[in-house]
Amino acid sequence: MNDKTKTGIEILQTAILLGITGDMLLRATPWGLNVFLWVSLLVAAMVAITFRRRREHWTPQTMALHGGLVFFSLMYVWRDSLELQILDFLAIITILGLLILPSLNMKIHIAGVFHYMAALCWSGISLAFAPFLLLVEDIKWKTIPSTGFSKHLVSVLKGLAIAAPILLVFGALFMAADAVFQGIIEKTFNINLEVITTHVVVISIITWMVAGYLRSSMFKLSPISSGPAADAKSAAMKDQVPSVTMHVSEDPAGNDEKAKKEEAEVKKEKTSTWQDFNNSFLPGFFTLGAVETAIVLGLINLLFLSFVIIQIPYLFGGIEIVQSTPDFKLAEYARRGFGELVLVAALVLPILLGAHWLLRKDNPMNERLYRILAAIQIGLLFVIMISAAQRMLLYTGNMGYGLTAERLYPMVFMIWLAMVFTWFLMTVLRGMRSQFAWGALWSGLFLLGTLHVLNPDDFIVRTNIRLMQEGRAFDGYANTRLSDDSVPVLLDSMELMSANQRCTVKRKLSRRLAESHQEMDFRSWNYSRWVASSRLAENRPLLDMSTCAEEFGSRFRQRELFHR
Numbered sequence: 074m075n076d077k078t079k080t081g082i083e084i085l086q087t088a089i090l091l092g093i094t095g096d097m098l099l100r101a102t103p104w105g106l107n108v109f110l111w112v113s114l115l116v117a118a119m120v121a122i123t124f125r126r127r128r129e130h131w132t133p134q135t136m137a138l139h140g141g142l143v144f145f146s147l148m149y150v151w152r153d154s155l156e157l158q159i160l161d162f163l164a165i166i167t168i169l170g171l172l173i174l175p176s177l178n179m180k181i182h183i184a185g186v187f188h189y190m191a192a193l194c195w196s197g198i199s200l201a202f203a204p205f206l207l208l209v210e211d212i213k214w215k216t217i218p219s220t221g222f223s224k225h226l227v228s229v230l231k232g233l234a235i236a237a238p239i240l241l242v243f244g245a246l247f248m249a250a251d252a253v254f255q256g257i258i259e260k261t262f263n264i265n266l267e268v269i270t271t272h273v274v275v276i277s278i279i280t281w282m283v284a285g286y287l288r289s290s291m292f293k294l295s296p297i298s299s300g301p302a303a304d305a306k307s308a309a310m311k312d313q314v315p316s317v318t319m320h321v322s323e324d325p326a327g328n329d330e331k332a333k334k335e336e337a338e339v340k341k342e343k344t345s346t347w348q349d350f351n352n353s354f355l356p357g358f359f360t361l362g363a364v365e366t367a368i369v370l371g372l373i374n375l376l377f378l379s380f381v382i383i384q385i386p387y388l389f390g391g392i393e394i395v396q397s398t399p400d401f402k403l404a405e406y407a408r409r410g411f412g413e414l415v416l417v418a419a420l421v422l423p424i425l426l427g428a429h430w431l432l433r434k435d436n437p438m439n440e441r442l443y444r445i446l447a448a449i450q451i452g453l454l455f456v457i458m459i460s461a462a463q464r465m466l467l468y469t470g471n472m473g474y475g476l477t478a479e480r481l482y483p484m485v486f487m488i489w490l491a492m493v494f495t496w497f498l499m500t501v502l503r504g505m506r507s508q509f510a511w512g513a514l515w516s517g518l519f520l521l522g523t524l525h526v527l528n529p530d531d532f533i534v535r536t537n538i539r540l541m542q543e544g545r546a547f548d549g550y551a552n553t554r555l556s557d558d559s560v561p562v563l564l565d566s567m568e569l570m571s572a573n574q575r576c577t578v579k580r581k582l583s584r585r586l587a588e589s590h591q592e593m594d595f596r597s598w599n600y601s602r603w604v605a606s607s608r609l610a611e612n613r614p615l616l617d618m619s620t621c622a623e624e625f626g627s628r629f630r631q632r633e634l635f636h637r
Contacts, residue, residue, distance in 0.1 A: 074213070074217055075213065077213075077292075078212050078217070080126045080291055081207050081211035081212035082212060082217070083125070083126070084122065084207060084287045084291065085207065085212070087118045087283070087287060088281075088284035090118075091115060091118060091279065091280070092275075092277070092278075092280030093276055098111045099111055099279075101594045103153075103597055105596070105599035106595065106596060106598040106599070107596035108146050108150075109143075109150050111146075112142055112146035112165065115142075115283070116139050118287075119139070119172070126291060127175075127291055130176075132180075132181075134182045135172060135181065138168045138171060138172055138181070139172075141164070141518060142165055142168050144522070145165050145168075145518075145521075148161045150598070150599055152525055152528065152558055152599075152601055153557040153558050153602050154478075154529055157529065160521055160524075164517075164521055166193075167514075170189075170193035170196040171189060171192055171193075171514070172290055173192045173290050174188065174189075175290075175293075176289060176290055176291065176292060176293045177191070177192060183511070184510060184511070185509070185510050186426060186509070186510045186513075188350070188510070189514070199285045199286060199288065200281075200285040200286055201285065202285070203285035204288065207284055207285075211288065211292065241266070244258065351430070352430060352432075355431075357433070360431050360432070360433045361439070363439050363442050366432065366443050367442060369428060370446035370447065370450060373424070373450060374449050374453065377453040377454065377457065381453060381457065384460075411461050411465045411468070414457050414461035415458075418454055418461075418494075421450065421494075422493065422494070422497070425447050425450070426501075429447075429501060440504075447501075447502060451494050455494070458487060458490070458491060461487065462484065465480060465484055468480065471543045474545075475536070475537045475548065476532075476536040476540075477533065477551065478529065478533060481529055481532070481533060482529075485520065485524065489516065492516045492520070493513045496512045496516060497513075528558055529558075530555040530559040531561070533552070533555060534552050534555065535562055538562070538569060542569065547570060547571070548574075549570065549573075549574035549577035549578045549581070550577055550581070552578075553582065553585075554581075557585075557599075557601045557605035557606075558605075560582065560585070560604075560605035560609065563582065564582070564612050567615065572621075576621035579615075579616050579621065580618065580621075
């Protein structure tokens with residue numbers, strides 16, 4: 074039994090155990106402690122197999138990413154915000170995808186954006202198809218010892234695996250055909266076929282996906298062949314047999330040194346790693362020289378500059394422009410402009426990265442021209458992003474309509490874009506493109522971690538309470554639709570609300586208190602939900618609806634203030 078078979082068996086055993094524990098833990102919703110426990114088990118399994126079979130994959134970079142997996146799974150235990158949990162899920166998926174890079178012969182910290190995207194795509198493909206390779210190609214079943222107890226155990230398991238689905242199908246048909254037989258079977262075995270089927274399906278899916286992922290992260294791809302010439306040269310050296318008339322040097326050390334040098338040369342010639350993927354394989358027509366770069370980036374810069382110059386009064390005029398322009402509403406000025414400007418900022422990054430990748434390397438002038446034009450474009454983009462931020466601040470400020478999750482998260486996204494473009498200036502435009510993707514990744518992860526500390530839902534309610542104290546309307550219905558992260562501040566601020574809004578909040582929180590008693594499963598435990606439930610129980614008298622004089626219906630929600 075070779076090492077590949079041993080690794081494959083360990084992967085299969087690990088996947089089965091994680092499939093069973095995943096079915097036991099992840100079936101409980103809403104997710105909380107169960108996600109942290111299962112991801113921690115997955116990380117522990119990955120680290121154990123890596124240390125046993127692929128110790129070279131264990132680097133400071135992979136160590137940091139494994140820590141990121143544990144951290145963002147732990148956030149499911151801390152915060153209850155659905156938006157944060159979705160972002161945590163995306164962060165976990167992204168990190169898992171990037172941990173496949175070592176098996177693709179790439180170093181994570183100097184891989185590019187293209188490599189990151191390729192790793193994510195490859196990990197998705199591996200989830201579906203890699204288990205086939207694991208079972209058919211990697212594990213040499215005939216080489217596995219099968220003597221004594223293990224021999225009979227394998228035979229028994231094989232027989233059960235074949236007989237189980239047949240018995241289930243015929244048993245289900247017989248039970249459907251005869252009520253007496255169904256009653257006997259149900260009384261004898263007390264079997265709920267639907268429950269058993271769902272458990273089998275969930276375990277199978279998780280096992281299959283984990284096996285595919287672990288297989289793709291443990292087994293390396295073959296290096297990229299540079300062409301038939303190198304292969305022929307390698308084959309010629311391998312098949313070369315010295316003849317009796319061949320001259321042999323009297324210096325064996327010299328021969329050894331020469332042989333090693335030739336072998337290293339062939340190895341270097343034969344393989345080129347994915348790390349060095351560039352535009353050298355493209356015809357010259359599809360690459361960019363100085364003229365093409367000047368036209369493409371120059372025209373974009375002119376468009377940006379014209380927009381900034383023409384729109385200066387509207388970009389920086391603020392509320393005065395809105396008030397002095399007939400039939401021009403603040404909502405139209407802020408909401409419409411913000412979305413388009415954020416989209417512009419998001420589109421600039423792939424354009425700049427793509428243009429830089431397509432640059433011809435034969436003339437240093439191409440790189441210098443690109444750096445100048447890209448720096449100008451980013452400078453203009455920062456002006457546009459500042460104006461977009463000002464629009465949203467007006468929209469959510471004391472002259473606007475308050476803060477919601479739909480308005481906060483785009484602002485956070487734009488902050489991340491500003492961080493990424495700053496990092497772009499520090500790396501790509503200084504000839505250190507290989508460091509860009511790694512830094513951009515960690516800027517996003519750092520910002521996401523900061524969001525958990527900020528507690529967005531709590532921040533939204535506090536902002537709206539402050540605006541209410543400054544004279545703006547407070548929408549109790551919209552603010553109580555936020556997660557349990559916002560419950561403590563709602564309870565603390567209830568006395569500041571108007572009678573109508575206070576009753577709206579009471580009605581919503583009372584319903585939430587009743588629902589909290591139904592969530593008793595430890596697998597779904599979450600700190601914010603636990604704090605909210607405890608605070609609601611402590612303040613039960615405060616939620617008494619007898620003080621509310623009127624019935625509440627759809628008319629009393631005032632939601633139009635938040636949907637202009």
